Structures are given as structure tokens and as C-alpha cells.
Amino acid sequence: MRAGRRLGSFAIAVAVIGMNISLLHLLGQTPVAPAGANQGGGRGSAQSAADAARALATFPAQQRPPGDPALIARGKSLYSVSCQACHGVDLRGGDLGGPNLLRSQVVLSDQDGELIQPIVHGARQSTGMPAVTMSAADVKATATYIHSVVGSSKGQGAPPDTGIPPPNILVGDAAAGQQYFNEKCTACHSVAGDLKNFATRFPDPKALQNRWVSGGSAGRGAPSERRTVTVSVTQPTGERAEGRLIRIDDFIVTLAAADGTLQTFRRDGGSPKVEVHDPMQTHRDLLSVYTDRNLHDVTAYLVTLK
Ligand code: HEC
Numbered sequence: 001m002r003a004g005r006r007l008g009s010f011a012i013a014v015a016v017i018g019m020n021i022s023l024l025h026l027l028g029q030t031p032v033a034p035a036g037a038n039q040g041g042g043r044g045s046a047q048s049a050a051d052a053a054r055a056l057a058t059f060p061a062q063q064r065p066p067g068d069p070a071l072i073a074r075g076k077s078l079y080s081v082s083c084q085a086c087h088g089v090d091l092r093g094g095d096l097g098g099p100n101l102l103r104s105q106v107v108l109s110d111q112d113g114e115l116i117q118p119i120v121h122g123a124r125q126s127t128g129m130p131a132v133t134m135s136a137a138d139v140k141a142t143a144t145y146i147h148s149v150v151g152s153s154k155g156q157g158a159p160p161d162t163g164i165p166p167p168n169i170l171v172g173d174a175a176a177g178q179q180y181f182n183e184k185c186t187a188c189h190s191v192a193g194d195l196k197n198f199a200t201r202f203p204d205p206k207a208l209q210n211r212w213v214s215g216g217s218a219g220r221g222a223p224s225e226r227r228t229v230t231v232s233v234t235q236p237t238g239e240r241a242e243g244r245l246i247r248i249d250d251f252i253v254t255l256a257a258a259d260g261t262l263q264t265f266r267r268d269g270g271s272p273k274v275e276v277h278d279p280m281q282t283h284r285d286l287l288s289v290y291t292d293r294n295l296h297d298v299t300a301y302l303v304t305l306k
């Protein structure tokens with residue numbers, strides 16, 4: 001029997017860039033959502049606060065009513081997990097090289113997450129911001145939080161607080177970093193193998209740190225062999241097909257088999273059984289696990305790989 005319908009001229013191109021992320025969204029996974037971050041209700045004293053904010057607003061981007069306090073609180077915890085390491089606790093840029101969001105034209109022009117969402121979902125991967133796996137609702141909450149901070153800041157481009165020394169990236173302990181690396185990273189990486197001379201490839205510590213945290217971007221071109229997302233499809237009869245994942249949604253899954261042919265299967269609830277394997281998943285999930293110290297230690301260790 002034929003396990004699937006073959007589609008000869010399926011557009012492979014759609015699968016190449018950013019597939020990992022859109023896939024995760026289709027699958028409804030939100031691995032970076034912090035525990036206890038509830039979808040919030042509650043309107044609070046939005047009206048009087050809105051009036052106060054309008055009275056204080058000094059430039060157009062601030063003249064918006066403040067968001068729902070529950071949504072802001074949820075956005076704040078999402079921000080702290082998924083954005084803070086790069087954009088800073090005060091949104092003015094962080095250790096990992098994210099730019100100041102208080103002065104960002106994108107943020108100032110954004111109304112309700114619509115300009116921020118594509119960036120969070122990977123539009124800037126080639127310039128250093130990895131795609132972050134987050135549902136649209138979570139992006140919106142995060143955007144609401146960001147707007148609330150912008151709205152409460154004194155004015156566009158207000159000078160950063162004085163007295164805070166510029167962050168030095170090389171503050172970690174290389175020995176502790178090596179130990180962390182041996183525990184968490186050697187399942188997939190080796191300093192004698194893929195990461196040999198890593199610090200020679202990235203002589204600037206900041207660029208090095210961005211690279212290892214993001215895992216590198218697929219850039220333009222096809223993703224490397226090592227980050228190819230694969231899928232296996234098992235029929236109730238036990239018949240099984242495997243290959244590179246081309247496309248998946250609730251109704252169909254398309255894969256490219258080893259011989260290059262495309263096979264599309266209809267999905268009906270849990271049948272056939274579909275298992276997606278994304279080699280970058282664990283690397284990305286670690287992003288919400290590291291502490292600042294882990295980050296600095298690992299960076300201190302990786303800069304020794306010359
Ligand atoms: C690993 C580091 C990293 C993480 C995590 C990260 N960003 Fe970024 N982000 C960057 C970098 C680097 C840029 C600059 C990219 C560029 O210049 O195109 C950027 C750019 C942006 C911009 C555009 C700023 C502008 O004006 O061009 C926005 C908005 C943004 N990030 C929001 C977020 C949000 C929201 C999150 C969390 C959900 C997040 N970022 C997580 C590194 C990061």
C-alpha cells in the first residue's frame with residue numbers, strides 16, 4: 001500500500017530559513033514560557049493611570065494608555081527569561097550585545113507587538129538576534145511590558161544611569177566554565193572537534209558570546225547538516241517513513257526522503273504518529289536555563305579555545 005501521496009513540485013524553499021521556529025509554533029510549543037506566567041485578566045486602575053501617563057508624556061510614542069497591569073507583569077517575567085540577557089535588565093542593552101530598546105525605532109513605532117513579533121520570531125537572525133520561540137500572545141505581553149517601560153522613562157534617549165561601569169564580558173571563571181561545558185554541552189560539541197579553535201574564529205569576546213548563545217544563525221543559504229530538522233511518520237500498520245521535515249501543520253506533514261522525493265501524509269489527530277527531531281532544540285532550551293554566572297564562565301572558557 002502507498003503510505004502517502006507524493007507531491008513532485010513542492011516548494012522546498014519555504015522550508016529552508018526559519019523553519020525551525022515556525023514549526024515550533026505550528027506545534028504549539030512554547031518552551032521558554034516561565035513557570036507560573038499566567039494569561040492575565042484584571043484591568044486594574046488603568047483609566048486614572050492612563051490620564052496620568054498622558055499628562056506626563058513628552059513624545060508621541062509615550063502617548064499611549066498604559067497596558068493591562070496583569071499583562072505587563074506577565075510580559076516582564078517573559079522578558080526576564082527570554083530577552084534580558086541580551087537587552088539588559090533596564091532595556092538599555094545587555095551583556096550579550098542586544099541593542100538599547102528604549103531608543104529603538106522599532107519599539108517606538110510598534111503599537112501592539114506587530115513590529116516586534118517578526119524580530120522575535122527570527123527576522124534579525126542574520127544580524128545577531130536569534131529567533132526566540134514564543135507564542136504570539138507571549139510576544140504581545142512582552143511588547144506591552146517593553147512599552148510600559150518606554151512610557152515611564154523620562155524621555156526619548158534619556159542618558160543611561162551614571163555610575164554603572166560598562167559591562168566587561170570576560171568576568172567569568174574559565175575552570176568553572178569548562179566544568180559546565182563538560183556537563184551540559186559535550187553531548188553535542190567537542191573542543192577538539194566542531195569547536196576547535198572557536199576563539200580564533202571569533203576573536204571579539206562579545207561576538208564569541210553571541211555566537212555560542214545563539215548557536216549561530218543559519219544565515220542566508222541552506223541550514224547546515226547538523227541543524228537539519230527531521231521527522232518520522234509511523235502508520236497504524238507500523239509502516240514508517242523518515243526524512244527531512246519540509247512542512248507540518250495540523251492536517252499534513254511533508255518530508256523529503258533520503259532519495260529526495262517528497263512525501264505528504266494526511267494527519268488525523270494522533271494518526272499517523274509524527275515525531276519531529278530538531279537538533280537545535282536542546283541548545284535553544286538551554287537559553288532559559290543558564291544563570292548569568294554560567295554564561296560568563298562558559299564564555300571565559302570558550303575564549304581559551306585558540
Ligand atoms: C541572544 C541575544 C538576544 C536575545 C535573547 C534577544 N535579542 Fe533582541 N536583539 C539582539 C541583537 C543582537 C539585536 C540587533 C539585531 C540587528 O541589529 O538587526 C536585537 C534586536 C532587537 C530588536 C530590534 C531593535 C532595533 O531597533 O533594531 C528588538 C525589538 C528586539 N531585539 C527585541 C527582543 C525581544 C522582545 C527579545 C525577547 C523575546 C529579544 N529581543 C531577545 C539580541 C537578542
Ligand code: HEC
Nearest residue numbers: 184185187188211212215216224226227279280282283298
Ligand atoms: C542537544 C545538542 C546541543 C547541546 C546540548 C548544545 N548545543 Fe550548541 N549547538 C547545537 C547545534 C545542533 C548547533 C548548530 C551547529 C551547526 O549549525 O553546525 C549548535 C551550535 C553551537 C555553537 C556555534 C558553533 C559554530 O560553529 O559556530 C556553539 C559555540 C555552541 N553550540 C555552544 C554550545 C554550548 C557552550 C553548549 C552548552 C552550554 C551547547 N552548545 C549545548 C546543539 C547543541
